[in-house]
Structure formats: structure tokens, C-alpha cells
Amino acid sequence: MNVAIVTGSAGLIGSESVAFMADKFDLVIGIDNNLRAYFFGDEASTEWNKKRIEDQYANYRHYQADIRSEEEIGKIFAEYGKDIKLIIHTAAQPSHDWAAREPFMDFTVNANGTLVMLEMTRQHCPEAVFIFTSTNKVYGDNPNFLPLVEKETRWEIAEDHAYFKNGIDEQMSIDHTKHSLFGASKVAADVLVQEYGRYFGMKTGVFRGGCLTGPNHSGAQLHGFLAYLMKCAITGNHYTIFGYKGKQVRDNIHSWDLVNMFWHFYQNPRVAEVYNAGGGRFSNCSMTEGIALCEEITGNKMNYSLSDENRIGDHIWYISDLSKFKEHYPNWDWKYDLKTTLTQMYDNISKRV
Template sequence: MNIALVTGSAGLIGSESVAFLSEKFDKVIGIDNDLRQYFFGKEASTDWNRTRISEAYPNYVHYNADIRSEEAIGKIFAEYGTDIKIVVHTAAQPSHDWAAKEPYTDFTVNANGTLVMLESTRKYCPEAVFIFTSTNKVYGDNPNFLPLIEQETRWEIDENHAYFKNGIDEEMSIDHTKHSLFGASKVAADVLVQEYGRYFGMKTGVFRGGCLTGPNHSGAQLHGFLAYLMKCAITGNPYTIFGYKGKQVRDNIHSWDLVNMFWHFYQNPKPGEVYNAGGGRFSNVSMIEGIHLCEEITGNKMNYSYANDNRIGDHIWYISDLTKFKEHYPTWDWKYDLKTTMVQMYDNISTRV
């Protein structure tokens, strides 16, 4: 039997992985205990999504387990053993603001939880491909020292610096920078996954995401930029822009496009490899531009305000350069552009608010 195991399976990338892999494997094992509700409140609970995927995919089996528990995770791995062919580890505490409230919780979920997953994979199914969803926050605030210029609705890279014309690549340093505590815990996990590939020869891959988005995102104020923005556009709830004149830029990758990256890696893994994963020049938006697009799609005027204080460690401009991944996997490309993704979010969120 061929089995896929997904952590954070009721979250955005986890549930997309379940849907994608359910057609390619005999069984998909999901691990998710809805810590997102603990992090961000009832409105961010993923329980609705767990119910949805449990009903939609007959070969899906759900486990309400904590990734920090060696005993609980080890028991699941022991049950399926070498039948597990791929591990997609998406479970995390994802907010740099929240991490400062409970540093111990943040670190144990992100770093210790990843170690538990790696060790369980090494012990019970060492030939499995291990996919880790890292983050662009491992680069800390180094991107803020790039040569940026202010335009009417966004910050943009100075055109005289051609190296960054396609965005930020994997050569950017993760040292000598302010990461936020969230960024630090993800660095620890990121390096662990690389090391299990390079030291133990496991088939591990690190994907440093920009803004990951899609219709099944349970967006909250502290995490899930586009989904929460769209939710506020639909409901009329107030939205606050934090700093940088609302011109801060993010690239956005649809959850399906990201999971398709995982699938390409699975078919030809390169142990310990690191890839930036985002919308790149194909799909990116500033805060102001995102608000205008939400207003266009919903037909509603958004209720937003501006706070002059930017979030600690927040990026002014971040666009992922995917040149390396596309060179390694030339048949991969984006499928969903920004507006298509946001229309999908509007359709989905409208049924839930």
C-alpha cells in the first residue's frame, strides 16, 4: 500500500495536499489538532475544513494528535511503517506577532514538532520523501535593506539592480538579521530538515513560502493576509494596515500551485534542497492594491484604517525568485493568478460568514 501522511491536514496547505494526494495514493493520513483555534480564536478554527475533507475523500483518515508528542506521532508512524511514501509537514504556529506572546509554545510547535516528525520518518519510513513548509521569514528583515524605491501604490526594487529583478533567491543570508521569534523557530526547523537530508541522506525538501493563499484559508488578523482581507471586505469588519504607507508588497501563491511543487519534488527528490516558493513576478500585490482588488470583486467599500507602526521584522517588499526550482523542475508552472485566487476566496468565504 502507498500512503501519504500530512500534518496540519485541516489547514490551507495541508487540506490542499490531502485533496491533491488522495488521487495519487491508496490512503492519506492526516494529523491536525486545530491548534490554529488556540492561536487565533474561534473564527480561525479549521474544524470546518477537517469535516469537509473527511467527507470529500473516502481514503482520508484523520488523527487528532499533537506533533510535539513523540509517543502519539510515533504510534501513528509505527502503524503504517514503510507504506508511508511521502510526509508533507505543514503544521506550525505561523504568526510572528503571536510568537512573542508565547515563545515556548511557538518554538516547541515549530522546531520540536519538526524534529519529532523527522525522527519518526527516519525510524519508521526512512525512504519516504519529507516535504517541509518553511517561510520567507527565515531571511529575517534582510530583504528590507534591498535597494527599494517608492511608487504610487507599492514599494518596488530599484531597476538599476538587475540581480533582484525576478525577486529574492535562496542565496540571501539568514544570518545577522532580525527574524522575529517565529522566524527563529522556523529557521531551526528549516536547518533541521536540511541536515536530515545532508547528514542522514533522507529525501528532504524545504520550501520557503511567501504568502500562501487559497479559498480554504481560515484567515485571521495575525495570519492569512489575503483571506482575512477578503473576509473584511465581505463583512464590513474594520481592517488595519500596519506601516510602510500600505505599500508593502507580498507575492502570493495558490495552495494548489504550491502542492504541485511538492509533487514535482516527490517524483525527483534532491536531498536537503531548499527552494523559495511564492507567486513571484506572476502573482504579487501591495496592501493598497489588495484592498482595491477586494473592493472590485465584492462591490463593497472597505472599512480600513492605517497604523503608522509596522510589525517587527515585517518585510517592506518580498517577491520570491523561483528560478532555481523551475530549472530543477522545468515542467512546473503557476496555474492560478492573483485575481482568480481572490475570486475563489470570495466565493468560498461568502458561504461561511
Template sequence: MSVVIITGSAGLIGSEAVRFFASLGMNVVGLDNDMRRYFFGDEASTRWNRSLLERQVRGYTHLELDIRDAAAVDEVFQRYGAEVALVIHTAAQPSHDWAARDPFVDFGVNANGTLNLLEAARHHCPDAPFIFTSTNKVYGDTPNALPLIELEQRWEIDPAHPYAAAGIPETMSIDQSKHSLFGASKVAADVLVQEYGRYFGMPTACFRGGCLTGPNHSGTQLHGFLAYLMKCTMTGTPYTIFGYKGKQVRDNIHSSDLIAAFYAFFQQPRVAAVYNIGGGQASNCSMLEAIALCESITGRRLKSSYVDDNRSGDHIWYISDLTRFRSDYPDWNITRDVPRILQEMYEVNQERWAAV
């Protein structure tokens, strides 16, 4: 039976991938040592999700492994060898602010960890598609130079600009911009994944995600925008808005829609593929719009405060252009928009977040 290796397997995207590929009858090996708890504290721990996976998912094997440990990573890939049909790499340090606290750990996890996985895959399963969850932060703050117009509830791009119809494409430069140290470490990983495709002919893909979200997200102040916002609204936890008048815009993609994109690539892999992936024009919102939706769904007022200083390198407006991926995989599409995503978060997490 074929094996799927998934890093960050107890996280939002990892766990969604575990359940999906296990449902196809594949054996899934998950690598996850709950570094999210180390990064963001007990509230962000994914141990609860790991427990669910181990109890509920047939054919799932969990390994508490640090991807910075090259020898341990290689041992896993050597153990499963030619049985490995797919590698999905979702493990990461995902926060701008946290990266500045400890650049060595950030780069070790995001860049060196990715290199360890690529090398292990090259030696033991070079024909298996290697899917990497990159980020739109590889573009640094270049999107902030776009001609933006301030509206009542959001920033919006000038309708005359070429990006207005579909969003930001993969042709945007990743050079000569301010990334944050997190963005820089993800750039390093992104380029490595591309290079292992081009140089060694491996089937690799970088999915440069917008906001990845869903009901199983362990959201915190430093990472997990929609999940943390809904959690704060439901629990009465104070929420801080950082800059841009709360009108900053993000596209949001549900974890199941992202896994559907991964599956499409798995079925028809390409070499050194790069895709912007997110909610696109079908699923996006500003901070103010998201707050209004959370309040409407829960029937509660959010306790919010505003800080005029935005997070360094943060985007004012970002919507992914999905044209390239849809061109390669025309049967794929977005199935959930922001209101539906938030409604699902509310319904799924009432019991779990009520205990907070």
C-alpha cells in the same frame, strides 16, 4: 497501498494536499489538533475543513494529534512504517506577534515538532520524501536592506539591482538579521530538515514560502493576509493596515500551485533541497493594490484604518525568485495570479462568510 502522512491536514495547505494525493488513490493520514483555534480564536478554527475532509475524501484518516508529543508521533510512523511513501509537514504556529506572547509554545510546535517528525521518519520510513513548508521569514529583515523605491501604490526594488528581474533567491543570508521569534523557530526547523537530508541522506525539501493562500484559508488578523482582507471586505469587518504606508509587497501563491510543486518533488526527490516558492513575478501585490482588488470584486468599500508602526521584522518588499525550482522542475509553473485568487475566494466563500 502507499500512505501519505500530512501534518496540519485541516489547514489551507494540508487540506489541499489531502485532496490531491487522495485523488491519486493514496491513503492519507492527517495529523491536526486544531491548534489554529488556540492561536487565533474560534474564527480561525479549521474544524469545518476537517469535517469536509472526513465526509468527502475517500481513504482519509484523521488523527487529532499534537506534533509536540514525540511518543505519539513515533507511534503513528511505526504503525504505517514501510507503507509511508511521502511526508508533508505543514503544521505550524505561523504568526510573528503570537510567537512573542508564548515563545515556548511557538518553538515547541515549529522546532521541536519538526524534530519529532524527522526522527520518526528516519526510523520508520527514511526513503520517503519529507516536504517541509518553511517560510521566507527565515531571511529575517534582510530583504528590507534592499534598495527600494516608493511608488504611488507600492514599494518596488531598484530596477538596476540583480534581484529586480526574478526576485529574492535562496542565496540570501539567513544570518545577522531580525527574524521575530516565529522566524527564529522556523529557521531552527528549516536547518533541521536540511541536516536530516545531508547527514542521514534522507530526501528532504524546505519550501520557503511567500504568502500561501487560497479559498480554504481560515484567515485572521494575525495570519492569512489575502483571505482575511477579502473576508473583511465581504463582511464589513474593520481592517487595520500596519505600517509602510500600505505599500508593502508580497508574492502570493495559490495552494493548488504549491501542491503541484510538492508533487513534482515527490516524483523526483532530491536530498536537502531548499527552494524559495511563491507567486514570484507572476502573482504579487501591495496591500493597497489588494484592497482595491477586493473592493472591485465585491462592490463594497473596506472599512480600514492605518497604524504607522509596522509589525516587527516584517518585510517591505518580498518576491520569491523561482529560478532554482523551475530549473529542477521545468514543467511546473504558476497558474493563478492575485486577481484570480481573490475572485475565487469571493465566489467560494460567499455563503460561509455571509454568516459571520
């Protein structure tokens, strides 16, 4: 029997992974205890998504387990053993603002939880492929020291700085920079995943995501930029832009496109590999441009204001360079552009609010 394990299985990337892998594995195991509701309140609960995937996929089995618990996770791995062929680890505390409130919780979920998942993989199914959803926040605020030019609706890389014309690649330093506590806990996890590959020879892949998005995102003010933006556009709730004149740029990758990257890696895995994963030049926007798109799609004028205070460690301009991944896996490409993704969000969120 071929088994895939997905942590954070009721979240955005987790649930997309379940859907994508359901017809490719005999059994998909989901691990999710809905800590997102604790992090961001009931409006961010993933319970609705858990129910949706349980109803939709007959070969999905859910465990309400805590990834920080060696006992709970160990029992799951012991039950399926070497039948486990793939682990997609997406569970996390995902907000740098929230991390400063409860550093112990943030670190234990992001770093200790990842260590538990890695060690259980090593003990019970060392030949399995281990995929980790990291973040561009591992680069800290180093991207902010690039030569940037202010344009009408966005910040952009200076035209004479050709190295970054396609975005930021994996060679950017993760050292000597301000990460936020969230970024630091994800760095710890990121390096652990690499080290289990290098030290133990395990097939581990690290995917440093830009803004991960899609119609099944339970967006909240502190996390889920596009989903929360669209929610505010639909409901009329106030939205605050933090700093940089609303011209800060984010790339946005649809959850399906990211999981498709995982699938390509699984079919031809490498050891201790690291990839930047985002919308790249194909799918990106500034806050101002994102608001304009939301207004166009909903037909509503957004209720928003601009704060002069930016979030600590926030990026002014971040676009992922996916050249390395596309060189290793030339058959992969993006499927969903920004407007298509936002339209899907509009259709989905309108049914839930």
C-alpha cells in the same frame, strides 16, 4: 500499500495536500489537533475544513494527534511503517506577532514538532520523501536592506539592481538579521530538515513560502493576509494596515500551485534541497493594491485605516524568485493568478460568514 502523511491536514496547505494526493496514494493520513483555534480564536478554527475533507475523500484517515508528542506520532508511524512514501509537514504556529506572546509554545510546535516528524520518519520510513513548509521569514528583515524605490501604490526594487529583478532567491542570508521569534523557530526547523537530508541522506525538501493563500484559508487578523482582507471586504469589518504607507509588497501563491510544487519534487526528489516558493512576478500585490482588488470583486468599499507602526521584522518588499525550482522542474508553472484566487476566496468566504 502507498501511504502519504500530511500534518496540519485541516489547514490551508494541509487540506490542499490531502485533496491533491487523495487519488495518487492508497491512503492519506491527516494529523491535526486544531491548535489554530487556540492561536487565533474560534473564527480561525479548521474544524469545518477537517469535516469537509473527511466527507469528501474516502481514503482519508484523520488523527487528532500533537506533532510535539513522540508517543502519539510514533504510534502512527509504527502502524504504517515503510508503507509511508511521502510526508508533507505543514503544521505550524504561523504568526510572528503571536510567537512573542507565547515563545515556548511557538518554538515547541515549530521546531520540536518538526524534529519529532523527522526522527519518526528516519526510524520508520527513511526512504520516504519529507517535504517541509518553511517561510520567507527565515530571511529575517534582510530584504528590507535592498535598494527599494517608493512608487504610487507600492515599493519596488530599484531598476538598476538587476540581480533581484525576478525577486529574492535562496542565496539571501538567513543570518545576522532580525527574524521575529516565529522566524527564529522556523529557521530552527528549516535547518533541521536540511540536516536530516545532509547527515542521514534522507530525501528532504524545504519550501520557503511567501504568502500562502487560497479559498480554504481560515484567515485571522494575525495570519492569512489575503483571506482576512477579503473577509473584511465582505463583512465590512475594520482592517488595519501596519506601516509602510500600505505600499508593502507580498507575493501570493495559491495553495494548489504550492502543492503541485511538492508533487513535482516527490516524483524526482533531491537531498536537503531548499526552494523559495511564492507567487513571484506572476502573482503579487501591495496592501493598497490588494484592497483595490477586493473592492472591485466585492463591490464594497473597505473599512480600513493605516497605522504608522509596522510589525517587527515585517518585510517592505518580498517577491520570491522561483528560478531555481523552475530550472530543476521545468514542467511546473503557476496556474492561479491573484485575481482568480481572490475571486475564489470571495465565493468561498461568502458562504461561511
